[in-house]
Amino acid sequence: MALIKRCPVITIMGHVDHGKTTLLDYIRKSRIQAGEIGGITQHIGAYQITFKDRPITFIDTPGHAAFNKMRQRGAEVTDLVVLVVAANDGVKPQTIESIRHIKEAKVAVLVAINKTDLADVRPDDVKSQLAEHDILVQEYGGDIEVVEISAKTGKGVDKLLEMIIVLTDLMELKADPQAPLEAVVIESTKDKNKGSVARVIVKQGTLKMRQELAVGEIIGKARCLINEKGELLKEVLPGSPIEIVGLADVPEVGEIVKEMGASYGDKKENDFSQTGELEKTLIGCEENVDWDKLDLDYILGEKEKIKLIVKADVKGTLEAILQSLDQDSVDVLRCG
Structure with missing residues (x-):
C-alpha cells in the first residue's frame, strides 16, 4: 500500500441566496450562476481549481430548501465544509439545516461570512447567532475558523483559500492510488449524445480509460473520462472529480463505482429497499401493539x-x- 497526499474535497453550504455559487464563480473565474434556473443551484456539480499550485476540489451543493437531502450527501463525501452566511441576513433556516448535516456527518467546518462589502453589516452578530447553534468560532471560545469575505468583489477570498489549505493540510489527507478503485457518484444523467453519464469523485485507487467498471448491477467500460473543462483524461487520481461515459445505465447518486475483477472486502448490504420505511417499522415492531x-x-x-x-x-x-x-x-x- 503506497499512500500519497490527495486533493482535498470541499463542500459549500448555506442558506439560499447567501452567495455560495457566487463564491465558486469568483474562485473559478467563470459564470455558472447565470446558467442556473432562477439563480439557484439545481443539482450537485463538482469542480477542481488550483490555488498556489495546490488543487482543491469543490462540491457545489444546492441551497434551496427542497434539496436538503442532496446537501446532506455533499457533507458525506467531503473533507471540509465551508459554511457561507450572509452578513446582512444572518443565520437562516437552511443555515441551521446545513449545521445539522455537518454535525451528523461529523465533518470539519470553516465559516465564511459573505457580503461584507455591504454597508452597515455586523459580522459579530452572525458569529453570535452561530454560537447559539453550537458553531463556536475562536472569538467565542471555540476552535472554528471564520473568514470575512465578499464573493462579489473577491475581498477575503484568497484568505479563505489559504485557510482551506491550512486546515486540510492538518488533516494529512492521503489515499492509495494502487488500491481497488472506489469512486462516489455525485450526479448522474442520460445524455442524448453521450448516453449514460456519471459524475464522480475518486476516493481510492485510480480511474483509468477503458477500465471495466461496475456500479451495483450496472457494468460498463470507461470510454471517456471528461473533466469540468471538457478535457479528456487518461487517468484520475483520488480527490479529483470526473465525468464517466460508458456505463450501461444511469447509476443512483451516492453509489460506489468499482473496478470489475478487483478484490474488495466483504461488506454487508442493506437488506431493506430504499423506500422500505414501513418494512423497517413492521420488522422492528413489538408484539404488544397499541391498537x-x-x-x-x-x-x-x-x-x-x-x-x-x-x-x-x-x-x-x-x-x-x-x-x-x-x-x-x-x-x-x-x-x-
Missing part, C-alpha cells in the same frame, strides 16, 4: 392519494423531489 394508535387507513391503503408521474433532468433532482413529497397523500406511479 388505539394504529392507523388502519394507512396500513390498508384506503386513504385516497394523488397519483403522480415525476420526471426530472438528473437523478439528484429526482431524488430531491421524491424526498419532499408527502407519502401519505401522494402515490408516485412512475418516476425517472
